[in-house]
Amino acid sequence: xxxxCRRARLRVLAPLWSAMSRSVTGAAPSHAAARPTPLIRxxxxxxxxxxxxxxxxxxxxxxxxxxxxxxxxxxxxxLNAALFPRRFVVAASESPSLGPDRLVYIASxxxxxxxxxxxxxxxxxxxxxxxxxxxxxxxxxxxxxxRTGDIVGRVAADADVMGVIRRLHSLSYFGPIANGIVEVVxxxxxxxxxxGTYLWWPRGQTGGVVTVRGNPARRVWWRDLHAVTGFVAGxxxxxxxxxxxPWSIVWGQQLRALSNAAGLGQPSALWAxxxxxxxxxxxxxxxAGWALEEAPVPLSRPKPTAPIGLxxxxxxxxxxxxxxxxxxxxxxxxxxxxxxxxxPRDVARQRMISLxxxxxxxxxxxxxxxxxxxxRAIQYGIGLHKGEFFGRLNQLLMLAFCLAGIALxxxxxxxxxxxxxxxxxxxxxxxxxxxxxxxxxxxxxGLGVLFPLTGAAILxxxxxxxxxxxxxxxxxx
Numbered sequence: 001x002x003x004x005c006r007r008a009r010l011r012v013l014a015p016l017w018s019a020m021s022r023s024v025t026g027a028a029p030s031h032a033a034a035r036p037t038p039l040i041r042x043x044x045x046x047x048x049x050x051x052x053x054x055x056x057x058x059x060x061x062x063x064x065x066x067x068x069x070x071x072x073x074x075x076x077x078x079l080n081a082a083l084f085p086r087r088f089v090v091a092a093s094e095s096p097s098l099g100p101d102r103l104v105y106i107a108s109x110x111x112x113x114x115x116x117x118x119x120x121x122x123x124x125x126x127x128x129x130x131x132x133x134x135x136x137x138x139x140x141x142x143x144x145x146x147r148t149g150d151i152v153g154r155v156a157a158d159a160d161v162m163g164v165i166r167r168l169h170s171l172s173y174f175g176p177i178a179n180g181i182v183e184v185v186x187x188x189x190x191x192x193x194x195x196g197t198y199l200w201w202p203r204g205q206t207g208g209v210v211t212v213r214g215n216p217a218r219r220v221w222w223r224d225l226h227a228v229t230g231f232v233a234g235x236x237x238x239x240x241x242x243x244x245x246p247w248s249i250v251w252g253q254q255l256r257a258l259s260n261a262a263g264l265g266q267p268s269a270l271w272a273x274x275x276x277x278x279x280x281x282x283x284x285x286x287x288a289g290w291a292l293e294e295a296p297v298p299l300s301r302p303k304p305t306a307p308i309g310l311x312x313x314x315x316x317x318x319x320x321x322x323x324x325x326x327x328x329x330x331x332x333x334x335x336x337x338x339x340x341x342x343x344p345r346d347v348a349r350q351r352m353i354s355l356x357x358x359x360x361x362x363x364x365x366x367x368x369x370x371x372x373x374x375x376r377a378i379q380y381g382i383g384l385h386k387g388e389f390f391g392r393l394n395q396l397l398m399l400a401f402c403l404a405g406i407a408l409x410x411x412x413x414x415x416x417x418x419x420x421x422x423x424x425x426x427x428x429x430x431x432x433x434x435x436x437x438x439x440x441x442x443x444x445x446g447l448g449v450l451f452p453l454t455g456a457a458i459l460x461x462x463x464x465x466x467x468x469x470x471x472x473x474x475x476x477x
Contacts, residue, residue: 039433040433040436042431043431043432043433043436043437044431044436044440045199046428046429046430046431047430047431047433047436047437047439047440047441048195048198048199048440049195049199049428050427050428050429050430051191051195051440051441051444052191052192052195052196052199053416053427053428054461054465055188055189055191055192055195056192056412058184058185058188058457058461059185059188059189059192059409060409060412060413061409062181062182062185063185063189063405063406063408063409064405064406064409065168065169066169066182066185066405067402067403067405067406067409068402068406069165069166069168069169070169070240070398070402071399071402071403072165073162073165073166073169073386074386074387074395074398074399074402075387075395075399076162076165079161079162080161080162083161084153084161086152086153087128087143087152087153087155088127088128088143088153089126089127089128090126090127090128090145090146090147090152091126091145092125092126093147095147095148096147097122097129097146097147098146098147098148098149099310099311099314100119100121100129100310100311100314100328101309101310101311102149103119103129103131103144103146103149104116104119104131104310104330106144106149106151107131107133107142107144107151108131108133110142110151110154111133111135111140111142111154113135114133114134114135114140115133115134115135116131116132116133116134116330117132117133117134117139117329117330118131118132118285118286118327118328118329118330119131119132119310119314119327119328119330120132120325120326120327120328121314121324121325121326121327121328122146122324122325123324123325123344124324124325127325128143128144128145128146128152128153129143129144129145129146130142130143130144131144132157138156138157138158139156139157139158140154140155140156140157141153141154141155141156141157141160142154170182170247176249179248179249180248180249180250180453182244182247182248183245183248183249183250183251183252183451183453183454184453184454184457186241186242186244186245186248186451186454187241187245187447187448187450187451187453187454187455187457188454188457189237189238189240189241190238190241190242190447190451190454191444191447191454191458192237193230193234193235193237193238193241194447195444196227196230196234197230197231197234199227200227200230200231207220207224208220208223208224208227208228209227209228209231210228210231211224211228212224212225212228219415219418219419222411222414222415222418223411223415225407225411226408226411226412226415229404229407229408229411230408232404233400233401233404233405233408236397236398236400236401236404237401237404237405237408239381239384239385239401240385240398240401240402240405242381243378243381243382243384243385244385245451246290246378246381246382247290247382248453250452250453251451251452251453255374255378256290256291256293256294257294259291259372259374259375260294260372262372262374263372264372264373264374264375265291265371265372265374265375266291266292266294266295266371266372266375267366267370267371267372268295270364270365270366270370271295271296271298271364274298274299274363274364275298275299275301275335276296276297276298276299277296277297277298277299277335278296279296279297280293280294280295280296280297281293281294281295281296281297281339281341281352282294284297284329284339285327285329285339285341285352286327287326287327287341287342287343288341288352289341289343289350289352289379290375290378290379290382291371291372291374291375291376291378291379292341292352292366292371292375295352295366297329297337297339297354298337298339298354298363298364299335299336299337300331300334300335300336300337300356300357300358300363301335301356301358302334302335302358303358303359305358305359306358307331307357307358308355308357308358308359308360310328310330310338312360313328313338313355313357313360314328316355316360317340317353317355320353320362320365322340322342322351322353323342323344323349323351324342325342325343325344326340326341326342326351327340327341327342327343328340331357336357337354337355337356337357337363338354338355338357339352339353339354339355340352340353340354340355341353345383345388345389345391347368347379347380347383347388347389348368348369349368350368350379351365351366351367351368352364352365352366353365353366384398385398386398387399430469441462444458445458445459445462
């Protein structure tokens with residue numbers, strides 16, 4: 001990274017520099033001390049650079065994975081239709097559709113000894129119906145032409161391509177501990193964007209702000225490309241990190257619990273007058289939505305009458321204005337309910353309904369407008385994150401940020417390779433100003449307070465770095 005020009009004036013951090021300057025020089029406060037000296041500016045720059053390097057060291061491989069899988073998942077419908085047309089596209093027809101009960105029966109015949117778990121309503125005239133069959137914990141997705149009943153696809157849920165990409169994106173594919181890494185990385189992306197903005201800040205140089213100098217053979221070309229890409233896309237990467245955090249295993253769960261307790265998330269009052277199970281909606285439905293994942297599945301009151309059946313339940317949902325493409329969970333046992341959730345691209349049309357299996361009585365009906373303000377804000381953020389809010393433009397904008405994440409990772413790797421000394425990692429040295437190092441480190445650690453897992457990783461890095469420096473100093477002594 002180029003050394004800062006002596007003419008640079010960074011007013012935002014002037015108070016911090018002033019305090020650090022007095023700590024280093026021992027001078028009393030004065031008007032002149034309000035302006036950082038070149039020595040202080042250089043020390044702050046190197047301390048920030050060191051933390052930028054550390055954050056990148058943690059993030060780069062995961063940022064490439066998250067950006068790649070995220071870019072693919074943005075176009076899941078288009079890719080599914082292109083790669084698996086038989087399974088995801090059926091012929092449009094004026095013929096009436098078969099009832100859900102008949103379609104579930106056909107799927108049950110195709111997967112003997114398995115139990116039907118959910119029914120996915122066709123989202124459009126060329127979309128199939130999908131029945132999820134379960135046996136011994138394994139699930140099979142059976143896709144059917146809703147008008148003819150023909151089975152057009154059958155795949156194990158764990159082998160569904162977009163399902164695999166989604167689990168890779170969250171690292172849940174490798175278990176809950178790996179899923180926690182995503183939270184750590186998201187926190188470090190925030191550190192990267194903030195420290196990168198400081199390092200990019202114009203300091204009188206003629207390039208590397210909005211233009212790229214040199215050619216690919218020179219390190220300055222990669223440095224400038226990295227800096228300019230970060231300047232253009234940094235806000236987008238910050239947005240992706242922040243809107244991805246609500247799904248995280250610690251920070252996201254705490255945010256959900258706090259918002260629900262404050263009445264700003266799940267509308268708990270809607271469940272007050274109905275019996276509920278201990279099963280959360282997020283376990284029963286794959287489309288429950290962030291705000292309602294922890295809401296309990298209601299219970300039916302057992303009655304001597306026969307259940308209303310799947311066809312009648314689907315008809316009630318249609319009468320109630322449920323958007324097409326809803327997912328419907330079939331009742332299990334005598335207290336089970338018909339629980340349905342719709343998660344259309346139009347976030348404001350998201351809805352959840354639960355019906356008594358004997359009477360069809362409405363137990364819970366949650367519209368998007370009834371969710372608390374925090375829950376709605378996060379759902380909007382997630383919709384934008386997934387490219388579902390305002391059509392193709394949303395998809396392309398998020399794709400650009402994903403590609404920028406990959407580009408930043410590649411340019412950072414090449415830049416490091418070109419500058420590293422032979423036989424060394426090439427870690428930027430700390431400045432010889434302990435108080436400035438401590439001040440910048442405390443600022444970074446302050447971000448860790450907001451994101452616990454990231455904070456734990458930052459603290460571990462501080463301890464390891466301090467230990468390595470101590471050992472190195474003893475060897476030199």
